[in-house]
Amino acid sequence: MEVTRDSEKLVRLRFEVADRVDHLPGQHYVLRLRAEDGYTAQRSYSIASDPADPLLELMIECLPDGEVSGFMHAEARVGDEFELRGPIGGWFTWAGDVPxxxxxxxxxxxxxxxxxxxxxxxxxxxxxxxxxxxxxxxxxxxxxxxxxxxxxxxxxxxxxxxxxxxxxxxxxxxxxxxxxxxxxxxxxxxxxxxxxxxxxxxxxxxxxxxxxxxxxxx
Known part of the structure; x- marks a missing residue:
């Protein structure tokens, strides 16, 4: 995983996803955090990368009291592994076929x-x-x-x-x-x-x- 903190509130994450399914622009992934005691927290994030990009790119805004966004902004490091589910969504997609x-x-x-x-x-x-x-x-x-x-x-x-x-x-x-x-x-x-x-x-x-x-x- 690549991590770039673009600002005090924005962190850009690029994941290598095994057996990744091609996405359409407009779809999103669910990112889940899992604690050692079994507690989980998850959040949906839109995909920023082009479907042809070999890595999956998410941009996460750190929200006040945001469990997932706060952790990813403060704690995520290169090489960390996370649970991802997606791509999700079909309504809010654009394939490049209509104006x-x-x-x-x-x-x-x-x-x-x-x-x-x-x-x-x-x-x-x-x-x-x-x-x-x-x-x-x-x-x-x-x-x-x-x-x-x-x-x-x-x-x-x-x-x-x-x-x-x-x-x-x-x-x-x-x-x-x-x-x-x-x-x-x-x-x-x-x-x-x-x-x-x-x-x-x-x-x-x-x-x-x-x-x-x-x-x-x-």
Missing amino acids: ALCLAGGSGVVPVVAMMRHARRLGVEHLLRVVVVARTLPELPYDDELVGRADMIALTRENLGSRVAAPPYPDELVDLVEGVQRAYVCGSVGFASFAQRVLGEAGMRADAIRVEQFGASG
Whole structure:
């Protein structure tokens, strides 16, 4: 296992998984911790790696009082072994076959990164439009990949270039929604609600929006 601590709150883990089943961008794995007394704790994490990557990549945000995220952030070391189950999920997946728009907030960008990497390898980047939202750029996971690749980065606590700090407005998304057959929303419960509303106001059909939402409790 490879371990990279990208920030005080983010740890990037790359696992070698025996007999791994190929995944689709948008799927997730369940990571389980098991104590010597038999106590277990588990959490689902979206996959960040392209399906062709020989290693499975997860990006874990350290949440307040998070049993699994806290342990992985503070204790995980190169060479550690963990229980993994997956890939899981079929609804929130993109195979690179239809024009799509992703609107993700915070650590909800992780499955979007997998979609971006998949699109780049297949040469279908023109089919994927990406909008991400974060408080500040340093708090955005994979900011190095998203800057210059995402169609729009909306920061809510600091300006970015000429764009004043604010969530995305419907009129900023109208052109990005045009011609899109499917939209993917990923983020917290509150963000998912906002994202569905702003996409609808920009002209996206509600039945074409697929949502993956999460909270501190998992």
